[in-house]
Amino acid sequence: MLGARLILRVRQGWRVARIVETEAYVAKDPASHAYRGRTERNRAMFAGPGTVYVYRIHQVHCVNLTTRPGQAVLLRAAEPLTPALGNTQGPGRLCRAFDLTRADDGVSAVTGPRLRIAPGPRPDETVVRTPRIGVTRGRTRRLRFLLSGNRWVSRGRSRRGRS
DNA sequence: GAAAAGATTACCT
DNA sequence: GGTAATCTTTTCC
Numbered sequence: 001m002l003g004a005r006l007i008l009r010v011r012q013g014w015r016v017a018r019i020v021e022t023e024a025y026v027a028k029d030p031a032s033h034a035y036r037g038r039t040e041r042n043r044a045m046f047a048g049p050g051t052v053y054v055y056r057i058h059q060v061h062c063v064n065l066t067t068r069p070g071q072a073v074l075l076r077a078a079e080p081l082t083p084a085l086g087n088t089q090g091p092g093r094l095c096r097a098f099d100l101t102r103a104d105d106g107v108s109a110v111t112g113p114r115l116r117i118a119p120g121p122r123p124d125e126t127v128v129r130t131p132r133i134g135v136t137r138g139r140t141r142r143l144r145f146l147l148s149g150n151r152w153v154s155r156g157r158s159r160r161g162r163s
Numbered sequence: 164g165a166a167a168a169g170a171t172t173a174c175c176t
Numbered sequence: 177g178g179t180a181a182t183c184t185t186t187t188c189c
Binding site for chain 3: 032036041
């Protein structure tokens with residue numbers, strides 16, 4: 001998913017960004033919102049692949065794409081490719097730049113009219129893995145993926161971690 | 164029904 | 177580097 005395009009259709013045209021940082025939330029993962037099974041909030045994580053799962057934390061939103069039932073990828077940062085796009089560094093800012101809220105929860109990023117994910121060219125940067133940011137459980141696993149050295153990566157700009 | 168926790172961010176020192 | 181803001185969902189009694 002790193003290097004893929006996130007595309008939002010707006011009245012004036014498009015907003016496009018290149019995904020540069022993600023985190024995986026997998027099966028039997030204590031940090032995952034789906035860890036204790038399906039609930040009202042996480043139902044989008046149990047819908048088909050490519051379903052958008054948006055949740056709110058504190059005063060911001062975060063966006064995920066469902067991969068398999070109960071599993072999803074959090075989009076943490078992107079590189080703006082259209083000038084009108086605001087700051088997309090960090091999951092909350094990314095959602096704000098794309099105007100994503102709970103209203104978008106459950107839509108498809110594959111077939112939906114508003115938000116799409118599309119393949120991009122293979123990134124030049126090296127993919128590195130680190131532990132996930134902000135989680136209190138499941139800290140030992142390296143399930144954060146980022147494009148090494150990219151200026152839009154949310155923190156650390158980590159060149160550490162192994163590819 | 165109440166309380167706590169949280170996949171964050173902005174602003175402080 | 178630390179912490180408050182702020183609110184929804186989940187968890188516990």
